[in-house]
Amino acid sequence: MDFKELFNQFNGKRILVIGDVMIDSYLRGKVNRVSPEAPVPIVSLEKEEDRLGGAANVAVNLVSMGAKPIICSVIGDDSQAVSLQKLLKSAAISAEGLVCSPNRITTVKTRIIGNNQQLLRIDSEQTHAISQEEEIALIQKVKSLIDTGVDGIIFEDYNKGVLTEYCISHIIEYANANNVITAVDPKKENFLAYKNVTLFKPNLKELKEGLGLDFSFAQERLKFEEAIALLEKELNNSISFVTLSEYGVFIKKEGEQSYYQAHLRNISDVSGAGDTVISVAMLCLVAGFSIDLIAQIANIAGGLVCEKSGVVSIEKDQLLLETQKIISR
Secondary structure: OOHHHHHHOOOOOEEEEEEOEEEEEEEEEEEEEEOOOOOOEEEEEEEEEEEEEEHHHHHHHHHHOOOEEEEEEEEEOOHHHHHHHHHHHHOOOEEEEEEEEOOOOOOEEEEEEEOOEEEEEEEEOOOOOOOHHHHHHHHHHHHHHHHHOOOEEEEEOOOOOOOOHHHHHHHHHHHHHOOOEEEEEOOOOOHHHOOOOOEEOOEHHHHHHHHOOOOOOOOOHHHHHHHHHHHHHHHOOOEEEEEOHHHOEEEEEOOEEEEEOOOOOOOOOOOOHHHHHHHHHHHHHHOOOOHHHHHHHHHHHHHHHOOOOOOOOOOHHHHHHHHHHHHOO
């Protein structure tokens, strides 16, 4: 199998990433003493860094695979929005789908790190649902982009208010009418709102919370598969793809299902692994790969990114080499 040729099919794919975008801000420094004003450490600031976070990190992963993502979201009309758009531009991510609203603030999560240890996180955000006016503006942006031609849509839900049930249902309906592939990385709040999507990708915890179930995957495999059947009855999705942490991944389509074990890794940080998995799975899906190949490559990608510290993307060449090594055995 020529994986290099297969991976070349990712190049130039236009993928809409719809969901909650944010800035991950880092203040790093050294701690040498405790404040005389309160029993807290004093951080001598050495470095400030802003990164793309939330749904925007999915777009970063798509860029690293050679695709052309377009971010669709509702952000504030503030200085942080300006900073976000600069970050998007420098990352070669289109901001065509952004709606700037004077009634919202742009989400910023600030982490204060001293001596390589996180001491504090400050979240500047609004998590209530976007207004009806904002919903309509976002839907119109998405529809106009679909009309220009896109290969797929990823719903990246962080429960920050952008993906309302109204937005979800209208966008999925329009996507299906235009034969556009859809994939979902869900959270608990709107878990069962994503009806009739192509691929639905929760992790094991999200699956149990979203369906209100409790079982041990290691000891109750049958209950897990019953949960998948319940999920598919509720959503009528074409493909169910579940990440199982140390147990690997599960994928199912039209009654055919497979489990793939996790590969042995030196785990550094699991942050952002889900973003990598959904990005790679979507590109494999729009390229027409089999469900087994989708699961295997996305599983490898998720494992590789866990070897890196922080929310980062993996490189296409690295994924190619690892895929050739593992799947060609």
